[in-house]
Every structure is written in structure tokens, then in C-alpha cells.
Amino acid sequence: MASxxxxxxxxxxxxxxxxxxxxxxxxxxxxxxxxxxxxxPDGRVLFGGWGLAWLIGxxxxxxxxxxxxxxxxxxxxxxxxxxxxxxxxxxxxSITRTSGTRGxxxxxxxxxxxxxxxxxxxxxVLLGAMGDAGASFEVQAIAGNGFACVIVGLLYLAGGMLFxxxxxxxxxxxxxxxxxxxxxxxxxxxxxxxAAAGGxxxxxxxxxxxxxxxxRRSPGTGVRTEGGxxxx
Numbered sequence: 001m002a003s004x005x006x007x008x009x010x011x012x013x014x015x016x017x018x019x020x021x022x023x024x025x026x027x028x029x030x031x032x033x034x035x036x037x038x039x040x041p042d043g044r045v046l047f048g049g050w051g052l053a054w055l056i057g058x059x060x061x062x063x064x065x066x067x068x069x070x071x072x073x074x075x076x077x078x079x080x081x082x083x084x085x086x087x088x089x090x091x092x093x094s095i096t097r098t099s100g101t102r103g104x105x106x107x108x109x110x111x112x113x114x115x116x117x118x119x120x121x122x123x124x125v126l127l128g129a130m131g132d133a134g135a136s137f138e139v140q141a142i143a144g145n146g147f148a149c150v151i152v153g154l155l156y157l158a159g160g161m162l163f164x165x166x167x168x169x170x171x172x173x174x175x176x177x178x179x180x181x182x183x184x185x186x187x188x189x190x191x192x193x194x195a196a197a198g199g200x201x202x203x204x205x206x207x208x209x210x211x212x213x214x215x216r217r218s219p220g221t222g223v224r225t226e227g228g229x230x231x232x
Contacts, residue, residue, distance in 0.1 A: 046168075056199075061078075071191070087117060091116055115158075145179070145190055153172045
């Protein structure tokens with residue numbers, strides 16, 4: 001009786017040999033996507049964290065400043081807590097997502113995460129220096145909002161380039177636009193612009209990210225995106 005020509009092949013090689021080249025390429029691409037998704041930041045986490053932080057914090061500022069133009073002290077603490085929380089989330093998430101990698105990828109993830117921390121430490125010091133120099137509350141408020149938008153916008157632009165994430169890059173550009181809109185809105189509407197355009201923009205991007213991931217997971221796409229992912 002003739003022997004099976006595939007009996008001497010390593011396990012799985014016979015099945016792979018019968019696949020079409022296009023199917024083999026699809027499988028390779030899928031595995032690459034799975035590996036990359038497990039080691040790069042998830043946009044939904046970052047967008048959602050900053051979206052909620054800005055929406056809650058700046059709505060608190062705006063709602064307490066509508067009558068007097070000056071927000072309540074507790075609203076300022078709420079905003080500060082939200083920004084600290086979103087920054088901490090970004091640092092921890094960026095570092096932990098890249099902790100399984102080695103070499104340049106691990107260094108980039110850690111450096112990107114800690115850049116957020118350093119940027120907002122400098123942000124707080126600069127605002128304090130403006131107050132010591134005699135800047136009025138309105139000037140400090142407009143500058144503080146503008147600085148926050150510029151920091152977040154530039155770091156998201158940088159993240160989009162580092163991780164090849166078009167949506168991170170897009171929201172970074174939108175935050176720079178938000179900085180300009182908030183600067184010209186005047187008090188206390190500057191807080192409303194930050195909540196609606198800034199926080200709303202982040203949360204809208206969460207929805208976009210989820211729709212794209214759901215479409216990729218649909219049958220026939222061949223791409224799994226449980227973590228962050230580039231446009232196909």
C-alpha cells in the first residue's frame with residue numbers, strides 16, 4: 001500500500017501547503033496585527049480617558065462660572081483631578097502596553113508615556129509663574145486652557161507618528177483647533193468650548209475607533225484588532 005506523501009511532514013505543514021498564496025499572506029498579516037495590537041496603546045482607552053476628563057472637568061468649570069465669570073474652587077479641583085487622572089492613565093497604559101516588547105519599541109513607549117507626565121508638570125509650574133507675575137485670572141484661564149490643548153494636541157500628533165495611528169494624529173490636530181476656538185470664546189464660554197469641542201471630540205473618536213474595529217472583526221476581513229490598530 002502506498003504511503004501518505006504528507007506523513008513525513010511536520011505537523012501543520014501539510015495543511016499550509018494546500019493553502020492559496022493569498023490565504024497564506026492573509027494569515028501572516030493577521031498574526032502581525034495580533035502581535036502589534038498586543039503591544040501598542042489602545043486608542044479607545046486614551047480617547048475615552050481624555051474625553052471624560054475634559055467633559056466632566058470643564059463642564060464643572062463652566063456651570064459654576066456662568067453667573068460670575070469665575071468658577072467655584074471645587075470645580076477647579078475637579079478639573080485638576082480629571083487632568084491628573086487622564087495623564088496617569090496615559091502614562092500607565094502606554095508603558096504597560098509596550099512592556100512586552102524589547103529594544104526601540106519599549107523605549108519609545110516608555111518615553112512617550114513619561115513625556116505626558118513631564119509636560120503637565122511643566123504646565124502647572126508655568127501657570128503658577130504667571131500668577132506670581134501678576135497675570136489676571138482671565139489671562140491665566142485662557143492661557144491655561146490653551147496650554148492644555150496645545151500639550152495634548154502635540155503629544156497626540158507625536159503618538160500618531162510613533163505608532164502609525166491616523167486617528168491619534170487626527171485628534172491631535174483637532175485639539176490644536178480647539179485651543180484656538182477656546183482662546184477666542186471669552187470667559188466663561190472658553191470652558192464650554194473645551195468641554196464640547198475637546199471632550200466631545202475625544203469621545204466621538206472613541207465611537208469611530210469602535211466602529212472600525214467592529215468592521216475589521218467582521219467575517220472576511222481577516223484582521224483582528226483587540227488592541228490599537230492602523231487603518232487597513
